[in-house]
Amino acid sequence: MTDELTQPEARSDTYLDEVEMALSQDPTLLGEVYNFDLPEELDANQIAKELGIETSGFVYNYRRFIEAIVDVESIPPSSPSVARQCASALRGFAKRHRKSLSAETLLELQDRAEKCSLSSADPAKWEEEEQKLESQTSIAEKEEIPGIYVYTLPHYLRYPVEVSKKDGTADRTLLKVGMSKRDAKKRVQDQVITALPEPPILLRIYVCSNGMEIAEVERKIHRHLASADHVRSSERGTGQEWFLTHLKLLDSTAELLGLKTHFAIDDPDDA
Numbered sequence: 001m002t003d004e005l006t007q008p009e010a011r012s013d014t015y016l017d018e019v020e021m022a023l024s025q026d027p028t029l030l031g032e033v034y035n036f037d038l039p040e041e042l043d044a045n046q047i048a049k050e051l052g053i054e055t056s057g058f059v060y061n062y063r064r065f066i067e068a069i070v071d072v073e074s075i076p077p078s079s080p081s082v083a084r085q086c087a088s089a090l091r092g093f094a095k096r097h098r099k100s101l102s103a104e105t106l107l108e109l110q111d112r113a114e115k116c117s118l119s120s121a122d123p124a125k126w127e128e129e130e131q132k133l134e135s136q137t138s139i140a141e142k143e144e145i146p147g148i149y150v151y152t153l154p155h156y157l158r159y160p161v162e163v164s165k166k167d168g169t170a171d172r173t174l175l176k177v178g179m180s181k182r183d184a185k186k187r188v189q190d191q192v193i194t195a196l197p198e199p200p201i202l203l204r205i206y207v208c209s210n211g212m213e214i215a216e217v218e219r220k221i222h223r224h225l226a227s228a229d230h231v232r233s234s235e236r237g238t239g240q241e242w243f244l245t246h247l248k249l250l251d252s253t254a255e256l257l258g259l260k261t262h263f264a265i266d267d268p269d270d271a
Contacts, residue, residue, distance in 0.1 A: 022097040033062040065089035076119035087116035130154045137202040150204035151176040170246040178241035179218040205263035206254045
């Protein structure tokens with residue numbers, strides 16, 4: 001007599017049910033983006049407008065974090081910087097909801113975070129990403145758009161100077177914030193490459209509205225960064241335009257001053 005064939009056990013949806021409930025109740029931007037995308041995904045610019053944020057790049061980043069939480073196929077992301085951010089997002093999410101999530105779900109989130117961390121430590125992936133960013137930088141610089149340019153170096157992108165220890169806050173790293181009326185690449189290279197042997201990566205170009213004096217806008221941004229204690233760098237070889245800050249504050253400052261974002265890199269996978 002043959003044994004009766006048993007039906008395969010249905011996959012447990014406990015993990016997915018738990019994290020989706022937690023996402024819907026999450027008090028951070030992660031939860032807001034998740035809820036905006038229910039029942040169907042909205043345009044990123046529309047979400048940014050609803051939240052009163054100038055650029056929409058953060059929406060794509062938070063969607064990546066949500067994918068990392070709910071979809072195992074998205075682990076790890078191909079971009080090492082995104083993988084690092086996902087690892088942080090997974091740990092932060094688990095910490096915020098540790099009282100409502102089961103032990104099994106918390107272990108799964110921890111496992112996903114560890115996989116992302118391992119991927120973010122791959123030197124070959126960082127080299128590939130930096131090449132993409134350098135290509136984007138070159139294309140943007142050729143436009144020679146007058147405005148406020150924000151640069152960093154690959155080292156500072158890969159290794160933030162001050163890693164945030166508080167959930168929901170951004171890491172700080174060295175960013176060069178300065179005006180350029182023309183030929184931004186030559187201006188930056190003259191000031192940076194002679195001191196630091198890496199090509200700079202362009203992260204933002206903010207353009208002024210009609211009638212705004214670019215030099216005065218630069219001074220206001222520098223004063224605002226200083227007043228927020230995002231101080232000028234004291235590292236050897238850096239100039240007065242280098243600040244220990246992050247893009248979140250710069251985007252907010254640009255919006256307050258009425259600047260428009262002409263160029264932005266938020267997600268290296270899209271570079």
